[in-house]
Amino acid sequence: xxxxxxxxxxxxxxxxxxxxxxxLFEVPWYTNYFYGIIFLSLAVWxxxxxxxxxxxxxxxxxxxxxDTFYIFFNFFLFAIVISGFYKxxxxxxxxxxxxxxxxxxxxxxxxxMWVQLIVFFLVLDFVQWFTHILxxxxxVLWQFHKIHHSxxxxxxAAHMRFxxxxxxxxxxxxxxxxxxxxxxxxEQAYIVHFMAITIGxxxxxxxxxxxxxxxxxxxxxxxxxYHHAYxxxxxxxxxxxxxxxxxxxxxxxxTNYIPEESGKVALGFQGDDEIPESFCGQLFYGFKRNKTQ
Numbered sequence: 172x173x174x175x176x177x178x179x180x181x182x183x184x185x186x187x188x189x190x191x192x193x194x195l196f197e198v199p200w201y202t203n204y205f206y207g208i209i210f211l212s213l214a215v216w217x218x219x220x221x222x223x224x225x226x227x228x229x230x231x232x233x234x235x236x237x238d239t240f241y242i243f244f245n246f247f248l249f250a251i252v253i254s255g256f257y258k259x260x261x262x263x264x265x266x267x268x269x270x271x272x273x274x275x276x277x278x279x280x281x282x283x284m285w286v287q288l289i290v291f292f293l294v295l296d297f298v299q300w301f302t303h304i305l306x307x308x309x310x311v312l313w314q315f316h317k318i319h320h321s322x323x324x325x326x327x328a329a330h331m332r333f334x335x336x337x338x339x340x341x342x343x344x345x346x347x348x349x350x351x352x353x354x355x356x357x358e359q360a361y362i363v364h365f366m367a368i369t370i371g372x373x374x375x376x377x378x379x380x381x382x383x384x385x386x387x388x389x390x391x392x393x394x395x396x397y398h399h400a401y402x403x404x405x406x407x408x409x410x411x412x413x414x415x416x417x418x419x420x421x422x423x424x425x426t427n428y429i430p431e432e433s434g435k436v437a438l439g440f441q442g443d444d445e446i447p448e449s450f451c452g453q454l455f456y457g458f459k460r461n462k463t464q
Contacts, residue, residue, distance in 0.1 A: 175259055182258025186251045202361045208246060208368060212239075215327040215372045224379040224392070224434045228324055232377070237450060238328035244450075249335045257342065284359060292363045292416075295345055299415040302344050304426075306337065307410040314457035320399060321446040321453075323438050325392075330368075330375040334457060370416045379434065387422050390414040393432050394421075401437040404428055 192198050193205040200206075220230055279287045306316040315334040322329045373380055374395040382389050390412075398412040411428035414421050421427040447453050 175262060178262040179255040179259045181255075183251065183255030185258075186254035190247055190251060204361075204364075205247065207365060208242060211365075211369060211372055212242065212327060215376050215378075219326060219377045222378055224377050225325075228326075228377055232324040232326050234322065234324070234332075235326065235328065238322075238326065238332045240450060241333070242328055242331040245331050245333060245335065245338060249338055253338060253342070257346070260343075288359060288363055291360065292366070295363070296367070296414075296416050297420060298344050298347070299341065300413055300417070300420045302341055303413045303415065304409075306340075307413070312340070317440065317443070317446060318453050318456060320438075320440050321443050322399060323443075325375055325377060325396060325399065325438065327372045327376040330371040334453070336457065367416045379432070381432070386418060388417060388419050390416055390418045393434075394418055394427070394429055396434065396436055396438075397428055397430070399436075399438045401439045401441075 189198070190205065193203045196203070196206075277290075279290060282290075306312045315336040317334075319329075319333040319337070322332060370390060374390050374392050376392055378392055380392045382391050386394070394412045394414070398410065400411075403410060407426065407428060411426055412418070412421055413426055418427065447456055
C-alpha cells in the first residue's frame with residue numbers, strides 16, 4: 172500500500188511543482204504552458220476583435236468569463252488533481268506486467284526527429300478524433316460532452332469548456348497511443364502540444380479560417396462551427412466534423428460537412444436549456460441520466 176501512496180504523491184507533487192515553477196518562470200520559456208496559453212488566448216482574442224467573422228457578436232460574448240475560467244481549470248487545476256491517479260495506475264499496470272515495452276508496436280528511436288514529431292502528432296490526433304466520436308455515439312459519454320456543446324456563441328475560450336470527465340477519458344487513450352509508439356514522447360513534444368492548442372483556439376474563434384487548399388488536412392473554424400450546429404444533417408445523426416487538429420480523418424471517413432460559410436449557424440442541441448449555467452452546476456452534470464438524449 173505504501174508504494175501506491177508514494178506513486179500517487181509523486182505524480183501529484185510533480186505536477187504541482189512544475190505548475191508553480193512555470194508561474195515563477197523557472198522552466199524554459201518554450202515549455203511554459205501557463206504563460207503560453209495566456210499569451211495565445213490574448214493573441215487570438217485580439218484577432219477576434221480586429222477581424223470578427225460574426226460582426227454582431229459582442230467582444231465579451233455570452234459565457235466569455237465562464238469559458239475563460241475553464242481554460243485554467245481543465246488545463247491546470249484538474250490536471251493537478253488527476254495526475255496522482257495516473258501515476259498510481261501506472262504502478263498498478265507494472266504490477267501486472269503491463270509496461271510500455273509490452274505494448275510497443277513501433278520503435279522510432281532511430282528516425283529523424285522531424286519524422287518522429289509528425290508521427291507523434293498524427294497518432295495522437297487520430298486517437299483524439301476517434302475518442303471524440305465515442306463521446307457523441309454513446310449516451311453515457313454524451314451526457315458529459317453536452318457541456319462543450321452547450322456553447323451558444325463561439326469564441327476562442329470555448330475550446331476549453333468541457334466536462335472534467337472528458338479528461339478522464341482522453342488522457343488514458345492518448346497515453347495508450349504514446350505507449351504504442353514505444354512510450355515515445357520526444358523532448359520537443361511541446362511543439363506538437365502548442366500547435367494543437369493553437370489550432371483548437373482558432374477553430375473555436377470568431378475568425379473565419381478555411382486554410383484554402385489545406386482545409387483537407389487542417390481543421391478550421393468554418394468546419395468546426397458546423398460540428399457545434401444545432402441542426403445536423405439527417406445522415407449524420409451523431410454529428411459531423413469530429414476533427415481536433417486535423418480535418419483529414421473526417422474527409423477519409425466521410426464525416427465532413429460544410430454546407431456554407433456565412434457563420435450564421437444556430438449552436439447547441441435539442442434540450443440544451445437543461446444545462447446549468449454556473450460552473451458548479453456543470454461540474455457535477457452528467458452523472459445521472461438526463462431527459463435529453
